[in-house]
Amino acid sequence: MALLFSLLCAITALALASPARAEIEINVNRADVQPLPIAVPAFGGGQVGADVSQVIAANLQRSGLFRPLDPASFIEKDLTAAVQPRFGDWKTINAQALVNGQVTVEGGRLRVDFRLWDVFAEQQLLGLQFTSSPENWRRVAHKISDAVYERLTGEKGYFDTRVVFVAESGARGKTIKRLAIMDQDGANPSYLTGGDSIVMTPRFSPTSQEITYMALRPDSASVYLYNLESGRRESLGSFQGMVFAPRFSPDGGRVAFSVERGGNSDIYVMNLSNRSSSRLTSDPSIDTSPSFSPDGARIVFNSDRSGSPQLYVMGADGSGARRISNGGGRYTTPVWSPTGEFIAFTKQAGGQFHIGVMRPDGSDERLLTTSYLDEGPTWAPNGRVLMFSRETPGGPPKLWSVDVTGRILQPMPYPGAGSDPAWSPLLN
Numbered sequence: 019m020a021l022l023f024s025l026l027c028a029i030t031a032l033a034l035a036s037p038a039r040a041e042i043e044i045n046v047n048r049a050d051v052q053p054l055p056i057a058v059p060a061f062g063g064g065q066v067g068a069d070v071s072q073v074i075a076a077n078l079q080r081s082g083l084f085r086p087l088d089p090a091s092f093i094e095k096d097l098t099a100a101v102q103p104r105f106g107d108w109k110t111i112n113a114q115a116l117v118n119g120q121v122t123v124e125g126g127r128l129r130v131d132f133r134l135w136d137v138f139a140e141q142q143l144l145g146l147q148f149t150s151s152p153e154n155w156r157r158v159a160h161k162i163s164d165a166v167y168e169r170l171t172g173e174k175g176y177f178d179t180r181v182v183f184v185a186e187s188g189a190r191g192k193t194i195k196r197l198a199i200m201d202q203d204g205a206n207p208s209y210l211t212g213g214d215s216i217v218m219t220p221r222f223s224p225t226s227q228e229i230t231y232m233a234l235r236p237d238s239a240s241v242y243l244y245n246l247e248s249g250r251r252e253s254l255g256s257f258q259g260m261v262f263a264p265r266f267s268p269d270g271g272r273v274a275f276s277v278e279r280g281g282n283s284d285i286y287v288m289n290l291s292n293r294s295s296s297r298l299t300s301d302p303s304i305d306t307s308p309s310f311s312p313d314g315a316r317i318v319f320n321s322d323r324s325g326s327p328q329l330y331v332m333g334a335d336g337s338g339a340r341r342i343s344n345g346g347g348r349y350t351t352p353v354w355s356p357t358g359e360f361i362a363f364t365k366q367a368g369g370q371f372h373i374g375v376m377r378p379d380g381s382d383e384r385l386l387t388t389s390y391l392d393e394g395p396t397w398a399p400n401g402r403v404l405m406f407s408r409e410t411p412g413g414p415p416k417l418w419s420v421d422v423t424g425r426i427l428q429p430m431p432y433p434g435a436g437s438d439p440a441w442s443p444l445l446n
Contacts, residue, residue, distance in 0.1 A: 042115055042136050042143070044083050044171045051425075053085035054170065057113040060089070061132070062098035063121030066155055070121060070130060073159035074166070077177045077203060080419075081167065081403075082426030087113055099131040099145075108137045115143075117166060121155075128152045132162055134169060144169045156205060157445075164444070176398035177202060180442045181405065182220045182229050185209065186414060186435040197231060197244070202398075202441070204431035210244060219263050222442045224356075225270035229440075230254075232262045241275055243290075255293055265353075267310045267334075274298075274308035274317060285319055287334075298336030309353045309361075310334065311378070318342075318352040318361050318378070329363060331378060342380030351394050354378070357401035360422065364393040364406075373406050375422060386424035391415075396441045405430065407437040 044054055058075040061067035078084035093107035098120040108116055119132030127149055134144040146165055148158045157178060164175030185198035185207075197217045200207040211217055211233075220231035227246040232239060241254045241264045254264070259279035266273055267287075274287045283304045288295040299305040303323035310317055315334055320327050324341060327348045332339035343349045347367030354361050360375040365385065371392045376383040391409040398404070402422055407415040414435035420427045 042139075042170055051083065053079075053083060054114055055087055055112050056084045056115040056117065057087045057092065057108055057111070057137075058117045059092055059095075059097050061119035061121050061130070062096070063123075066123075066128075066152070067119070067121040070155055070159045070162070071117075071119070073156055073203070074117060074163050077160065077163035078166065080203070080428065080431075082421060082428075083167075083171060084115075087111060099133050103135060103137070105135075105137055105140045113137050115166075115170065117162075119162070123152055126151070128155060128158065130155075130158050130162065134166055156201065160201070160203075173402060174400040174444070176400045176403060176441075176444070178445050179399060180445070181396075181417075181439050182210075182222060182231075182442070183417065183436045183439040184217055184220065186437060197229075198436070199246070200432060204433075207432065207434075210246075219265075219438055221265045221440045223266045223270045224268055224443050228270070230264040230266060230273055232264065241273070243273075254288060255295075263307050265309055268312055268314045274310065276306040276308070278304075285317070285336075296336075298332070299339070301339075307351050311354050312356055312358045316378075318354055320350050320352055320363075329361065329376075329380075342376065342378070343383075344380055345383055353395055353397060355397050355401040356399055359401060362395040362397065362404055364395065373404060373420060375404075384424065386420045386422070387418075387427060392418075394438050396439050398441050399443045405439045405441060407439065 058071050061071045075086040079086050091111045094104050097118045099118055116135040116137050122129050130148045133142055136143050148161055150158055160178040163177040167175035179202045180199055181202055182199045185196050186193050188194045194213040195216045196209045196213055197211040197220055198209050215233040215235045218232040220229050229244045232241050239260045241261045242251050244251045257277050259277045261277050264273050264275040272287050272289055276283045276285055283306050285298045285305050285308045286295050301323045303321055305321045308317045308319045316331055317334055318331050321330050327350050328341055329343040329349045329352050330339050330341050347365050349363050349365050351364045352361050362375050365372045365374050370388050372385040373387040373392050373395050374385040389408055390411055392406055395404045395406045403419055405419045408418045409415045415437040417430040417432050417436045417439055
């Protein structure tokens, strides 16, 4: 699948030379942070301007760090990026930050200018211009959302991203599972595969628009690479036994996966440039779900070598395996955060399922969710938000998200059934 478009971004104004001068500051590490009141009036430019501002407001609200104000409360109307706000009007409604903008279409190109203001300091914090083709206005809105998020939190945003997942349809027992992809806000969903096989564990390459996933058929199981730009699909090769749980290395040059033979599973890694593979574990147990550390030097995986599924960390060459999970329960589906700060996992304990995080040495374990069935976490590229699938008794799996504090838990705005989500890196 070809890339939809390319974006040209040009900085047009930066009123403050240093972020330290801003009076607005959001501490993303605090679990008791109060959402920042922010006003996002409709951008000038007709319906498309209103649509852009609505997507920005929805992104910021969903992060849990911002509280977009009701447009009905706005006193100043028709505010464009070329106009300095009447700060008194925005102070009256307690807007601490303000985003205003203008959308124009000239010569078949979309141009969006916007400004971010500190209302009480009466200062401009940011001014940017984005250009693209008109049909890609949503992605421009995501770019603006990322810029606002980063300027006010000091952390990279995660809105200009996509999510690949397993879309499920049909009656229970006759479920069709297809590889699907959507924007992180649930928009623009599309299918990448048909229903001729059961797809599982899709994962994004961190360096390219490529996905690896498992396809299960009645007579075989294969791991594939799928190129989103070309739509080309290729197999990683033939293995004796069932191959599953593939995941890319941070440089995109290797894929780690599990191979099951005779009830025993071991972890392998393949070099994608020459298709050579090596075996990393040889314990007489089930070793699976490998995930590389961001520097590529270590791998976390789960193994039942101690009698129940637990988390282990080893060198990327298979050396020095060490158990890191020490709480009661069963630990599965570990995934290292993009920042290296945490390892997320699924935990089953006390008849409930949880999404949790711990440090790579096993310390500071925290359970972020609890339900009938939560599983399969995936990290946003900034390492602040996790997406996972949640299932209720008798109901289909749905996509949910939670932040690393556990405070911001919410369903994703995708109406259908879905599982096994995987978040993309920020798009270029």
